[in-house]
Amino acid sequence: MCDVLDKVENRCIAKGKAEGEDTLALLMKKLFDQNRIEDAKRASEDKEYRARLMKEFGIS
Template sequence: MQNQDKAVDAARTFLQNDAERRAYINRELAILDYNSDHRDAFEEGEAKGRKEGEAQGRKEGEKRLGMLMNLLFKENRYNDANKAAADADFREKLFKEYGI
């Protein structure tokens, strides 16, 4: 029971000291602001990275598809080119066939 009495006395003393109470509140607000800024910066960076990754992936996909179409046209495989344009599974099969 003695420790509880000490804690109550310390809290009473703290609550009566305006300067300490303001300093405590300011510290807590600064911590909340820091955490919020940190979280916002992380989310912004994550979104930017995702956007850049998607753009890079599209560019690579277009390059890959262009290579496949060029090879198919060179070999006069026009029906396969038409089918590859519409059928993702067939396109993947051709990518493997050509090692693209």
């Protein structure tokens, strides 16, 4: 039973990680499309700023 739960948990973690990567990639694409290089650099290091940019672009 624990093996099954571990596998399910690992799949959920992997799915969450993939979705997070896709979200970050979308933010970076939007920033680069607008030539907002400094914003992209800051977003890569500053979690709160990244969240503000995601809200600005309507990314959840």
